[in-house]
Amino acid sequence: MTAPGGISVSARDLTRRFGDFVAVNRVTFDVRRGEVFGFLGPNGAGKSTTIRMLCGLLAPTAGEATVAGFDLRTQAESVKTRIGYMSQRFSLYEDLTVEENIDFFGGIYRIPSGRKRERKEWAIRMAGLSDHVRTRVAHLSGGWKQRLALGCAILHEPPILFLDEPTSGTDPISRRSFWDLIYSLSGGGTTVFLTTHHMDEAEYCDRLGLVYRGELVAMGSPRELKDGFPVERAEGIAPTLEDVFVSLVEGMDRAAGPVAEVRG
Amino acid sequence: MVERIRHMLVKEFLQLFRDRHMLRILILPPLLQILVFGYAVTTNVRNATTVVVDLDRTASSRDLLSRFFSSGHFRLVRETADFREAGELMNRGDAGVILHIAHGFEGALRSNRTGDLQVIVDGTDSNTASIVLSYAARITAEYSGGVRLLRMERHPVPFPGPPSVSIASRAWFNENLESRFTFLPGIIAFIVMLVTVMLTSMAVVREREIGTLEQILVTPITPAEYILGKTLPFALVGFGEILLVATVGVLWFDLPFRGSLLLLFISSGLFLSTALGIGLLISTVSRTQQQALLTMFLYFMPAVLLSGFLFPIANMPPAAQGLTYLNPLRYYLVILRGVFLKGVGVRVLWPQMAALLLLGVATLAVATRRFRKTLA
Ligand SMILES: Nc1ncnc2c1ncn2[C@@H]1O[C@H](COP(=O)(O)OP(=O)(O)O)[C@@H](O)[C@H]1O
Ligand SMILES: [Mg+2]
Numbered sequence: 001m002t003a004p005g006g007i008s009v010s011a012r013d014l015t016r017r018f019g020d021f022v023a024v025n026r027v028t029f030d031v032r033r034g035e036v037f038g039f040l041g042p043n044g045a046g047k048s049t050t051i052r053m054l055c056g057l058l059a060p061t062a063g064e065a066t067v068a069g070f071d072l073r074t075q076a077e078s079v080k081t082r083i084g085y086m087s088q089r090f091s092l093y094e095d096l097t098v099e100e101n102i103d104f105f106g107g108i109y110r111i112p113s114g115r116k117r118e119r120k121e122w123a124i125r126m127a128g129l130s131d132h133v134r135t136r137v138a139h140l141s142g143g144w145k146q147r148l149a150l151g152c153a154i155l156h157e158p159p160i161l162f163l164d165e166p167t168s169g170t171d172p173i174s175r176r177s178f179w180d181l182i183y184s185l186s187g188g189g190t191t192v193f194l195t196t197h198h199m200d201e202a203e204y205c206d207r208l209g210l211v212y213r214g215e216l217v218a219m220g221s222p223r224e225l226k227d228g229f230p231v232e233r234a235e236g237i238a239p240t241l242e243d244v245f246v247s248l249v250e251g252m253d254r255a256a257g258p259v260a261e262v263r264g
Numbered sequence: 265m266v267e268r269i270r271h272m273l274v275k276e277f278l279q280l281f282r283d284r285h286m287l288r289i290l291i292l293p294p295l296l297q298i299l300v301f302g303y304a305v306t307t308n309v310r311n312a313t314t315v316v317v318d319l320d321r322t323a324s325s326r327d328l329l330s331r332f333f334s335s336g337h338f339r340l341v342r343e344t345a346d347f348r349e350a351g352e353l354m355n356r357g358d359a360g361v362i363l364h365i366a367h368g369f370e371g372a373l374r375s376n377r378t379g380d381l382q383v384i385v386d387g388t389d390s391n392t393a394s395i396v397l398s399y400a401a402r403i404t405a406e407y408s409g410g411v412r413l414l415r416m417e418r419h420p421v422p423f424p425g426p427p428s429v430s431i432a433s434r435a436w437f438n439e440n441l442e443s444r445f446t447f448l449p450g451i452i453a454f455i456v457m458l459v460t461v462m463l464t465s466m467a468v469v470r471e472r473e474i475g476t477l478e479q480i481l482v483t484p485i486t487p488a489e490y491i492l493g494k495t496l497p498f499a500l501v502g503f504g505e506i507l508l509v510a511t512v513g514v515l516w517f518d519l520p521f522r523g524s525l526l527l528l529f530i531s532s533g534l535f536l537s538t539a540l541g542i543g544l545l546i547s548t549v550s551r552t553q554q555q556a557l558l559t560m561f562l563y564f565m566p567a568v569l570l571s572g573f574l575f576p577i578a579n580m581p582p583a584a585q586g587l588t589y590l591n592p593l594r595y596y597l598v599i600l601r602g603v604f605l606k607g608v609g610v611r612v613l614w615p616q617m618a619a620l621l622l623l624g625v626a627t628l629a630v631a632t633r634r635f636r637k638t639l640a
Contacts, residue, residue, distance in 0.1 A: 055482045077484060085482040091475030095282050096275065107271030108483045152479075 006033040008160050008191035009054060013063035016049050023049040025214040026063065031193055031207075033159075036186050038205030039195040040245070046214040047195035048088055051164050054193070055085045068160055081109075084153035088164040088195075090145050092152060094138035098129050101137060101152060109156035123151030126181065143174030150181065154190075161185065163194040167201060179204055199242045210245055217248050268485055272493025276467065280497070286463075290501065291508070294455045298509050301447045302517045308443050309395045311339040314361040315350040318343065322370035328381065328407050329363060337399045338363075360386045361396055373411060437605040445520070448513045449600035450573045453593055455509055456532070457539050458564065460502040464495055464543025465556040473552060487636050495540040502536045503529070513604075522607025531599045531613070534620035538592040541627030548634040567593055595619045 009031040016024040024046040031037040039047045052058040054067055056076045065072040068082040092101045102120050111119055124130055127147035129140075137145065146166065154161060163182075167175045179201075186192050186206075194205070202208055203222050210218045210225070218225060225244050280286060314332070318325050332338045341359055344350055353359040364382035372379045383400045385393040438445045471477040480490065506528075513519035542563065550556035569575065570584060571593035577585055588594045595616040602608045602616075610617070 052478075057478055057481055080482060080484040083482065085479070087475055087478050089475040091479040093275070093279065093476060094474070095279050100275070100278060104271055104275045105479075105483070107274075108268055108480065108485055110267060110484075 007031070007066075008033045008035070009037075009065070009067050009193060011050075011054070011063065011065040014050065014053060014060055014065050015062040016046075016053055016058065017061045022214050024053070027209075027211075027214075027216045029209055029216060029219060031191055033191055034186055034189050036182060036192045036194070036204070036206045038202050038208045039193070039211055040197065040199070040202045040205075040208050040241070041195075041211035042197055044213075045211040047197075047211060048164050049214075050211075051085075051162050051193070051195060055083060055162055056080060081156070082158050082160060084156070084158040084161045086149050086153045086161075086163045086166055088168070090149060092137050092145070092149055095136060097134050097136055098124065098127075098140070098148060099133045101148065102155065105152040106155050111156055119155050119157075123148075123155055127151045143170045143178075146170050146174065146178065147181070150178075154185070159189070160191045160193070163192065165195055165197070167196070167198070175201075199240065199245070202241055208241075210248065212249050212252060215252075217252060218244070265486075265489055268489045269493045269496065272490070273497050276494070276497035280463075280501070290459060290505070294459070294505055294509055295512065297451055297455060298448065298512050298517075301451050302444050302513070305443070305447060308441065309337055309392055309399070312337060312361050312392070312396050313341045313359045314338045314363060315341060315353050315359040316343045317345065317347050317350050317362060317364045319345060319367050320365045320369040324370040324373055324379070325365045328365070328404075331403050331407055332363060332400070335399065335403060337396070354384070354386055357386075360389075360392065361400075376415065444517060445605060446601070447573075448509075448517060448519045449604045450571075450597050452506055452509045452513075452600055453535070453571075453596045454568060454573075456502045456505050456536065457567070457593065459505050460498050460536060460539040461543040461546065461560055461564070462557070463498040463501060464540050465546040465550065465560060466553050467498070468494055468544065468547035469550050469553050469556045472547075487632065491544065491632055491635060495544065498543070499533070499536045499540060502539065503532065506532050519604060521604050523603035524609060527609060527613070528600075528603050531596065531603070531617055531620065534617060534624050535592055535596040535599075537624035538620060538627050541624065541631045544631035544635055545627065548631065548637075567591055570594070571597055573597060589619075590623070592620055592623050595623075 007030050010029075012028050013026045014024060014028070015022065015026050027046075027050060029037075039050065041047055049058065053060050054065060054072070056072060056079055060072070067079045070076075070078040070082075072079060093104070096104070099120075102123055106116050106120060124133060127144060127150070129135075129144060129148060132140065132144070137148065140148065146169075150163075150166070166182075167178055170178070182192055182194075182204075196202055205222065207221050208219065208225060209216050218228075220228065222241060225241065226239055316329055318329060333340055338361060342350075342353060347364070350359065350362045350364075354362060362382075362384040364384065366380060366382075369379045369381075381404060383397065385396050387393050435441050468477075471480070485493075510519075510521070510528075514521050543560075546556055546559045546563070550559055566587075570577075570580070570588045570591050572588065573593070577588050577594070580588070598616050599613050599620075602613050606612075
């Protein structure tokens with residue numbers, strides 16, 4: 001299932017252009033098996049574009065990537081059976097019920113009929129929707145929708161999970177229980193690649209990549225990042241991830257000069 | 265493959281039957297259209313509103329005029345001696361026809377001269393006007409024939425009348441030239457096209473809009489499976505519409521069905537494949553459902569005008585005639601009229617069927633290619 005050395009996702013100089021605009025610029029990173037890897041960056045940094053390339057939804061302009069040991073360009077079909085994806089926007093069928101959505105995605109993933117029932121019950125329990133099996137998804141609240149979307153994305157038990165801003169638009173309690181879920185999945189060996197623009201949430205990740213204007217500007221565990229980038233603070237308090245990020249970004253903007261500023 | 269398509273089908277039908285608005289669109293407009301074309305739209309003229317200005321007031325003039333009203337094509341609304349009043353009625357639209365007989369009509373006939381009948385029609389509706397004039401010509405010719413016979417009887421000497429040719433006319437396949445029999449089969453084509461193109465393009469664009477398309481595309485589903493799963497349900501809906509409209513046409517409007525049901529279904533399948541292909545194509549050039557709807561109407565209007573439904577293809581300028589060869593409606597209309605009215609089979613209709621097959625394969629191929637491209 002996994003590439004040698006326990007690498008689940010590997011990107012080398014991955015690049016995507018839209019016309020002249022470079023949305024993702026020569027990004028290189030590895031994600032280890034069972035790791036919770038976070039892409040942290042402001043809106044428009046290129047997080048979604050990266051994730052969509054890794055899921056085979058968008059062809060890279062240049063560079064290479066392997067997912068679960070399969071080449072994204074040549075073995076996309078093998079990649080697709082081994083990943084789960086939750087997009088930034090909620091994207092289940094609102095006019096179908098909870099159960100119908102699960103049955104549909106279970107069918108599309110061709111889950112063996114022996115396991116189908118079990119997986120369905122698991123997803124319903126995991127999302128806490130046992131009392132709402134026949135409720136139309138449109139009538140569910142944000143937190144429930146999000147957990148149902150996660151359930152549908154992992155019905156087929158993929159070893160790698162891509163989550164694009166999974167907690168945006170949910171309340172703190174839902175967010176909390178969502179992270180519990182992510183940890184339990186990762187504890188079971190699932191690799192989780194997620195994006196976020198919440199600094200506090202980034203702290204929960206095993207490792208982080210900081211992205212800005214399509215470039216990966218730093219990478220490491222939250223601890224390493226905070227220790228590795230000395231930031232002056234008047235009171236001598238330990239720097240937060242935000243401090244690290246802001247100082248890096250300011251450095252970049254200064255280097256790029258006023259011309260690049262216009263593009264921002 | 266089959267399993268995935270089955271799930272797509274189930275999902276698509278669940279969504280369709282849950283959408284009350286869409287269901288109404290599927291059932292009401294087709295019924296409305298068939299009622300409109302069955303009842304209201306008829307090129308046969310009945311009860312044309314007529315004013316009589318009979319200044320002769322003789323047995324002969326009354327005899328001639330009564331023939332107009334007993335034909336059923338004309339209805340008397342006013343009799344007047346004032347020609348200006350008649351003109352006023354036509355101005356106001358209360359009369360479409362003026363029948364005017366001047367003094368001395370009977371006298372002229374008696375003395376073996378020609379009697380004059382003036383027929384004035386409202387030319388603002390040129391179509392109705394020319395039909396009314398043809399009725400008037402027929403009725404007058406019959407009357408003249410009678411007058412001529414009388415004269416021959418009265419003058420048994422060999423009458424030097426002109427040698428004449430008489431027409432024995434018969435309209436095959438539609439004996440009474442009922443215009444609704446011409447229109448109803450065509451309505452099937454329009455409804456099926458409208459519904460399938462609309463449903464397909466809207467369904468695909470909606471999935472793109474709400475993001476579920478992306479969610480499906482990360483699964484191992486193949487483009488072929490997705491496209492089949494997305495078009496097959498609407499092909500079934502299309503067949504349902506054909507049955508609905510055909511049943512109402514045959515049972516309610518006595519539309520004859522003289523051909524083979526199997527042939528109808530096979531040809532409809534061929535036609536549907538082009539319609540679905542067009543729907544899919546439209547979905548690839550539209551970002552929103554509104555755009556899809558607009559694009560569909562932009563396609564639909566010329567498609568109907570260039571189908572031969574309202575305007576004979578033979579009358580079109582050569583460039584337009586060339587375009588009609590690319591129009592699936594053109595072929596399907598011939599097939600529908602052939603199957604319903606003429607009762608002809610494959611032996612006659614194979615060129616149309618072959619054309620539909622060709623168009624169907626071509627549109628689906630192009631649509632699939634474009635569809636794949638828009639995904640990456
Ligand atoms: N399909 C597209 N066409 C053109 N530009 C795009 C497209 N998708 C994304 N972009 C641009 O690429 C940049 C990065 O977008 P995205 O990856 O969505 O950022 P993030 O997810 O980090 O907020 C943005 O400036 C966005 O406008
Ligand atoms: Mg994003």
